[in-house]
Amino acid sequence: MSAPIEKPSEKTPLLSVRDLIVEFPTRRGTLRALDRVSFDIAEGEVLGMVGESGAGKSLTGAAIIGLLEPPGRIAGGEIWLRGQRIDNLPREKMRRIRGRRIGMVFQDPLTSLNPLYTVAQQLIETIRTHMDVSDAEARKRAVALLDRVGIPAAARRIDDYPHHFSGGMRQRVVIALALCAEPELVLADEPTTALDVSVQAQIIDVLKEICAERGASVMLITHDMGVIAETADRVAVLYAGRVAEIGPVRDVIQAAEHPYTAGLMGSIPTLTQTAARLTQIPGSMPRLNAIPRGCAFNPRCPKVFDRCRTDRPELIDRDNGRHVSCWLYDSATQKVAHD
Amino acid sequence: MLAFILRRVLQSVIVMLTVALVAFSLFRFVGDPIVSMLGQEATLAERAALRDALGLNDPFVVQFFSFVTRAISGDFGISYRLQQPVMELILSRLPATLELALVSGIAAFIFGVGFGVYTALRRGGWLSSSIMTVSLIGVSLPTFLIGVLLIWVFAVELQWLPSFGRGEVVDLDGWWRTGFLTESGRMSLILPAITLGLYQMTLIMRLVRAEMLEVLRADYIKFARARGLSNRAVNFGHALKNTLVPVITITGLQLGSIIAFSIITETVFQWPGVGALFINSVRFVDVPVMAAYLMLIALVFVVINLIVDLLYYLVDPRLRLDRSAAGH
Numbered sequence: 001m002s003a004p005i006e007k008p009s010e011k012t013p014l015l016s017v018r019d020l021i022v023e024f025p026t027r028r029g030t031l032r033a034l035d036r037v038s039f040d041i042a043e044g045e046v047l048g049m050v051g052e053s054g055a056g057k058s059l060t061g062a063a064i065i066g067l068l069e070p071p072g073r074i075a076g077g078e079i080w081l082r083g084q085r086i087d088n089l090p091r092e093k094m095r096r097i098r099g100r101r102i103g104m105v106f107q108d109p110l111t112s113l114n115p116l117y118t119v120a121q122q123l124i125e126t127i128r129t130h131m132d133v134s135d136a137e138a139r140k141r142a143v144a145l146l147d148r149v150g151i152p153a154a155a156r157r158i159d160d161y162p163h164h165f166s167g168g169m170r171q172r173v174v175i176a177l178a179l180c181a182e183p184e185l186v187l188a189d190e191p192t193t194a195l196d197v198s199v200q201a202q203i204i205d206v207l208k209e210i211c212a213e214r215g216a217s218v219m220l221i222t223h224d225m226g227v228i229a230e231t232a233d234r235v236a237v238l239y240a241g242r243v244a245e246i247g248p249v250r251d252v253i254q255a256a257e258h259p260y261t262a263g264l265m266g267s268i269p270t271l272t273q274t275a276a277r278l279t280q281i282p283g284s285m286p287r288l289n290a291i292p293r294g295c296a297f298n299p300r301c302p303k304v305f306d307r308c309r310t311d312r313p314e315l316i317d318r319d320n321g322r323h324v325s326c327w328l329y330d331s332a333t334q335k336v337a338h339d
Numbered sequence: 340m341l342a343f344i345l346r347r348v349l350q351s352v353i354v355m356l357t358v359a360l361v362a363f364s365l366f367r368f369v370g371d372p373i374v375s376m377l378g379q380e381a382t383l384a385e386r387a388a389l390r391d392a393l394g395l396n397d398p399f400v401v402q403f404f405s406f407v408t409r410a411i412s413g414d415f416g417i418s419y420r421l422q423q424p425v426m427e428l429i430l431s432r433l434p435a436t437l438e439l440a441l442v443s444g445i446a447a448f449i450f451g452v453g454f455g456v457y458t459a460l461r462r463g464g465w466l467s468s469s470i471m472t473v474s475l476i477g478v479s480l481p482t483f484l485i486g487v488l489l490i491w492v493f494a495v496e497l498q499w500l501p502s503f504g505r506g507e508v509v510d511l512d513g514w515w516r517t518g519f520l521t522e523s524g525r526m527s528l529i530l531p532a533i534t535l536g537l538y539q540m541t542l543i544m545r546l547v548r549a550e551m552l553e554v555l556r557a558d559y560i561k562f563a564r565a566r567g568l569s570n571r572a573v574n575f576g577h578a579l580k581n582t583l584v585p586v587i588t589i590t591g592l593q594l595g596s597i598i599a600f601s602i603i604t605e606t607v608f609q610w611p612g613v614g615a616l617f618i619n620s621v622r623f624v625d626v627p628v629m630a631a632y633l634m635l636i637a638l639v640f641v642v643i644n645l646i647v648d649l650l651y652y653l654v655d656p657r658l659r660l661d662r663s664a665a666g667h
Contacts, residue, residue, distance in 0.1 A: 065565055067561065067564055067565060095567050095569065095570075096567060097567070098564065098565055098566065098567035099565065099566035099567030099568070100567055103565075103566075104562070104565040104566075106558055106561065106562050106565070108558060111557065111558035111559060112558050112559055112562045113559055113562070114559040114563065114577050114581065115559075115581070115655075115656070115657060116580050116581055116584075116654070116655065116656065117577075118656075125568065125572065125576070126566045126567075126568065129566070129567060129568055129569065129572070130567060161656040161657070163656070163657050174562070177562070177566060178565075178566070181566075181567070
């Protein structure tokens, strides 16, 4: 069942998600929000995660860090962090991993910081939760970190309250908070969506630089393909709680294999091409209680054929570092096409 | 900061003047004080003489001005019924009311916040559900009924606690008589304090619960959890502090109403406080006492409001506008 993604010769990835299933039991049946999602993040790699709203991007992040909101729960699959299984850890053990080994940056910097505590109080509390250091030492680290994320006059500004900072500055503080215990993996859930266009690039740069410096891997959740193209090493495309395609960013953008990804790329305006109209994918993503049989994309797919309507495609290894879940690339299909 | 306080004090003065006007008009519209003082048999000449002596023929504004100036110096005249200075009467009974209000207010706050936090964190547990159900009873039963029920159970049936009065009191400093220092004084305080505080407690509890549930859904709580802070730090350090901002306002205002509405409890338990004094004054149309009581309660509300505003200022840094928002 499970799609073998990594080649056996490669060293173990930092994060490995295998057949992850997240379900929401409701009164009218159980909704499956993530359905057998599998991917890896290598050491020091930036993995972009794209998809429409409701495709399961943020949910994947929440599942990894163990903060799914009840009644949502992991109903199957495994999550491995550097060879250690973390999806079934006791609550207290998982708490120690949060912040320390997996950091998370949220979408809205205006609401991510507690308004009643100074930046210093929040940073020092987080550092001292995870590291055995004195108050003074934690403060020194905090100032250095704020300085690193680009807060001017950090030693003075650290005692300010969040409302003294602008949105972009607050997101820098959020990044400092997420990184202050030096996690190996950073989940960034749409870190720039709530920001001014003018500061989005700065924030992404800061995040990328610091993570690169520390060798931390990043899972960058966004629906901004531009950000992915600039930042990520590889990209995973999610559709209706399933992985449609994973591959190196350049390959996926320039030559998408999954018809959904192709549609997604066609809908992005570019300055070089003078298309009269942007292409659009007809229809909309199915609701969780009405996901069609077979491939979830089949009702909207321009290349649909009989098999798509009955059997669900698994991720197929294309042997060039790319994986795609589409019957077009199944060996049986291709043989028929060649004959 | 200073401008803020000055503005609030000015507002308070305006409120107090308005209340003084209402209190003052009591004299004019609730019966004729001359009749109350001289009785039915006095002659017209006697009445006219007294009316003149008391300055009741002066223009309204002059009378109001003298009422206010005397009120500021604590002079509310002489009680028609008891023939004693009103201020003296009220001061001698104030300690009883304040002690009762303080104890029930503090108890209501402590238990209200405690139960509120518990029911918010353990949503759906059986104990939470029971507390919520019982609190519904606390909100819906009228105060006097709770008092009577408590007397019946604990004073009549079980005979654990006294049913009326303050017990033995100890004189402090000449005018403050406290019930805290004697066994019987403390025992006597329990039932009235529960009666007076129960409604406030359930109110605070439901408020804390609702606020806490709201705060626990906030992004900064999710972010705090994502940073691996312990449950205790998240729930009590981050969530509770944010919960308390609105709770302080309501609790402060409730303290005012505890003092104001101690009338019922004091009547049920024959508590020798200001509320009981007021009820008796109403019965005998003792206008000076009624007017003074009105002013006193207004003063209590105004002062508490002022304190609450200042507390708000201390708890919530966003209100401190002494530093301009920088970083844009």
